[in-house]
Amino acid sequence: MIEARGISRSFGDFEAVRDLSFRVDDGEIVGMLGPNGAGKTTTIRMITGFLPPSAGSITIAGHNLLQDSLAARRCIGYLPESLALYPEMRVEEYLTWRARLHGLHGAAVGRAVGRALERCLIEDVRRQIIRTLSKGYRQRVGLAMAILHEPRVLILDEPTVGLDPAQIIAIRELIRDLGSQHTVLLSTHILPEVELLCDRVQILDRGRIIAEGTSESLQEQWLGNRVLRVTLKGSGAPAAEALERLPGVRSVAVDETVADRFRVDCEPRSDSRQAIFELAVERGWVLLELSEEKASLEEVFVQLTTHEDSGGPEAHEDGAEADA
């Protein structure tokens, strides 16, 4: 559905994106993760046809974005990061204008607007002037604008930035709902969002994709071991030794904060939980807790994008993105 082959983009001497290739298949929700200035927005602007790449090619739903730009753009619904709606228009007027711009005529315009209002839960503000709307509502109007023409591809740049928690949940639900009917490419730097919404993740850093896969596969690949948390009431020091001797266990650490709690570091792809239970039964220790410590995508992200040489925020990259 979206295919980018070797795209690069520089601003002056600064290479914001270099030789990036990826594809998003029909019906997938793909998350694009990366620290500030990683080239997310630049990449998204190239895929939506706003910014031509310095090199490489992009195909949207079979249309080459450079040669057949209008046809490709017809297949895209885009919610930009800095959402500049016309503030003096009413919500309904704005969506009507947008529907017409996408070539809808007559009754189809009203139908499309009605459906978008309904799906984005903004029917109650349809007559309001956009200037008077809260940020959350504006974001939903933006989303309504993006889905108006039933695009096959939805591209969302930081869709939940600046919203309050309730609004974030509402927007996420909406995106998940939309994901069942559209191909979605989502850019964000909020990690739980990716874990919640996306089938697949690609992590961008300094204009390159440095990791790609499902959230689980990334964790497995980059973090490896599973860590179990075990609390055995009244066991004391012998428990640590006994746990360490179990098959598949690499090491055991005593948790200093809670009495009789251990962190058990296991071999990759091994499950020692049953053995731990049996050990507890055998020794007569009361098993209060046995849980897996969720290694998060966050850890993968931090591990991948922390550079020893970068001390602080990279002002140069930020500047280039803002000016783009």
Place this chain on the structure above:
Amino acid sequence: MNSVVVTFVRELRAYFVSPLAYAIGACFVFIHGISFAILVGYLNDAPSSVGAPMEIFFGGTIFFWLALMFVGPVLPMRLLSEERRSGGLEILMTAPVTEGQVVLGKYLASLAFYVVLWSPTLLYSLVLWAYSDAVDWGPIASAYLGVFAIGAMFLAIGVFASAVSRSQIVAAVLAFSLIFGLLAIGLLEFLVVSEISRELLGYVNLIQHMDDFARGIVDTRRLVYYLSVSVFFLILSSRTLALNKWR
């Protein structure tokens, strides 16, 4: 074509909900009202061979050119600069429209609003017609043609200025300078000695052109000149928008 119409309608509506447009409209009508009142008063006192009232009204007074030099930059200054400043251009240009369609739609909207601005002045002719028999409709029609064509050129310059700047003020100042330059070049006609330069400058002397239009003289070469300048600046605007992407 559809995209041009859709853009045109949106922009024209935007004019009618913008306080600035009403302020411009009020100023415009006020300036012309004063001009007309002074003119009629003057001609009443000294019935002379200066010319018909509407002939002087169009281009014969400083008010006329002041109004035109003011409206030319100010009406279109928001059109593209605001899109660039706010980031609205990103939303607009990711829709299936071309830069040319956007520029043309917006330009035509400003031209339509310009026509609306001039429409109250039709009353002046009607007033003269009601109270005297000194109204010759032919020259009035050709004067309006001149007003439309020269205005169309000024607005195209204004649209271009708006395309090259993120700030509305900068756009207005730039357009004003360009329009002022265009007027000033024509005025040189009376200052140069060489016969050839005088003739050349005569082709672009807008003030002389407008006087002729008001007298009922329509020279199609002049209309072609305005049209070419307008098209040139509109193409330049469209290319500027497209070029912005590459930087």
